[in-house]
Amino acid sequence: MSELGPEQQALVDALNVEFAAVFAYGVVAAFSxxxxxxxxxxxxxxxxxxxxxxxxxxxxxxxxxxxxAAGYTxxxxxxxxxxxxxxxxxxxDDCAVAWRSVVERAQSGATRDLAIVAxxxxxxxxxxxxxxxxxxxxxxxxxxxxxx
Amino acid sequence: xxxxVGLSVVGSTLSLSACGTSSSGDDAPEPDPLLAxxxxxxxxxxxxxxAIAQFPASSDTLTVVADQxxxxxxxxxxxxxxxxxxxPTGTTTPTATPEPAPAAAPTLTELAESLSASSRSAxxxxxxxxxxxxxxxxxxxxACALASSAVSA
Numbered sequence: 001m002s003e004l005g006p007e008q009q010a011l012v013d014a015l016n017v018e019f020a021a022v023f024a025y026g027v028v029a030a031f032s033x034x035x036x037x038x039x040x041x042x043x044x045x046x047x048x049x050x051x052x053x054x055x056x057x058x059x060x061x062x063x064x065x066x067x068x069a070a071g072y073t074x075x076x077x078x079x080x081x082x083x084x085x086x087x088x089x090x091x092x093d094d095c096a097v098a099w100r101s102v103v104e105r106a107q108s109g110a111t112r113d114l115a116i117v118a119x120x121x122x123x124x125x126x127x128x129x130x131x132x133x134x135x136x137x138x139x140x141x142x143x144x145x146x147x148x
Numbered sequence: 149x150x151x152x153v154g155l156s157v158v159g160s161t162l163s164l165s166a167c168g169t170s171s172s173g174d175d176a177p178e179p180d181p182l183l184a185x186x187x188x189x190x191x192x193x194x195x196x197x198x199a200i201a202q203f204p205a206s207s208d209t210l211t212v213v214a215d216q217x218x219x220x221x222x223x224x225x226x227x228x229x230x231x232x233x234x235x236p237t238g239t240t241t242p243t244a245t246p247e248p249a250p251a252a253a254p255t256l257t258e259l260a261e262s263l264s265a266s267s268r269s270a271x272x273x274x275x276x277x278x279x280x281x282x283x284x285x286x287x288x289x290x291a292c293a294l295a296s297s298a299v300s301a
Contacts, residue, residue, distance in 0.1 A: 096290075103286035109275040112282055116271045120290040127294055136208070139294050141216040142223070142287040 008063050010105035011054055014118070017098040018051040019068040024091045027074055031084035036132075043088070043125050047095075050118055057114070085132050092126030100144030119144050180228045181273055185285065188266045189221035192292075195262060196299075198253040206256065206299070213263070213295045220288045227281065260300035267292035 004012065025044035032040055055065045078087050099122060102115035123143035130138035196214035200207045254262070267289045274285035 100283050100286055103274060104279055104283035106278070106282070112275050112286070113271070116274060116286045116289055119286055120267075120293050123290045123294055124297070137212040139212065139216070139291065139298070141219040141291055142284070143290045143294075145283075145287050 004063065005107065006105045007102075007107040007111055008058065008061055010102040010115075011058055011061075011111070012063070012066060014095075014098040014102050014115075015051065015054045015058065015065060017094050018047055018054060020072050021047045021091045021095055022051055023068070023072040024074060024087055027078050028084045028088045028091075031078050031081060032088070033081040033084075036081075039128070040088075046121060046125070050095075050121070053114075057111070082133070085129050089126050089129035089133065089135075092122045092129060095122040096126060096144035097146055098144075100146075103144075177233075180232065181277075182224045182228050182281065182285075185266075185270055185273060185288065186221045186224040186228065188269060189217045189224060189288070192259075192262055192266055192295075193217035193221065195254045195259050199256065199259055202253040203256060209298050209301075210259075213259075213299060216291055216295060217266075220291070223284060224288075227284065256299050260296045263292045263296035263299060267296060 022044065025040065025047060029037070029040045029044065058065045074087055075090060076083065076086070078084055096119055099115045099119040103112050103119060106112045106115060120143075123139070126143070127138040193214045196210045196217065200210045200214075203210065270285045270289035270292060274282045274289060277285065
């Protein structure tokens with residue numbers, strides 16, 4: 001197993017967070033309000049596309065992508081629609097942090113572009129979930145910036 | 149830790165290029181590229197504030213946008229000041245630009261377009277930088293994209 005460069009390691013880290021997001025959206029789909037099914041389906045599809053795009057980017061860099069874990073734990077029990085929305089918001093925050101980190105560790109403009117798009121997409125989905133949860137403002141000034 | 153590494157790389161790049169260009173001996177480094185983004189942020193903040201009176205129904209959104217763009221300017225100014233060689237001791241924030249006062253309140257469409265352009269501008273600059281500077285601009289770009297959508301909603 002060869003040593004990964006900082007950009008490749010950042011992409012591997014982001015891929016692992018996207019794996020977890022795809023898993024979590026399965027939980028979200030099971031418990032969220034049925035009226036939100038189209039939104040959940042769309043957001044889950046966006047995470048799968050991001051996952052696949054990240055695998056492609058790693059493959060292009062001759063890096064073997066990690067496999068998803070056999071299972072993931074959710075940070076709190078999810079048994080109703082509100083908890084499902086909170087989980088989704090949390091997942092989007094985690095993804096935003098991971099992609100912001102890719103922006104910082106990237107070695108090429110192309111990867112930085114890709115990471116900013118991914119960061120923006122997660123911030124947008126996270127904002128939608130916070131709006132559903134009645135959180136105002138639903139946006140933050142620095143999406144993906146880790147808490148100090 | 150990452151932040152420190154990224155910054156020292158940027159710092160050394162800047163000082164190298166400064167050495168390269170100042171052949172005549174006097175030290176005149178190029179203006180910090182973050183200055184333009186900071187100015188954009190303050191202008192957007194002032195525009196959003198100016199629009200509140202005109203569009204009271206959107207005042208909540210406009211207030212958030214004004215606050216976030218001011219926060220962007222403040223963080224960018226702090227980063228600019230950090231890499232700018234300090235002038236004679238004592239002076240605090242020489243790079244802080246005053247809040248510009250726009251002549252007229254923009255329409256919501258104009259504000260949304262300005263925020264969208266700010267999002268692109270921050271992303272374009274981030275592309276050419278690395279470490280913390282690139283990361284902050286990435287977050288600024290994402291925030292501006294969302295702000296633009298919120299204003300035009």
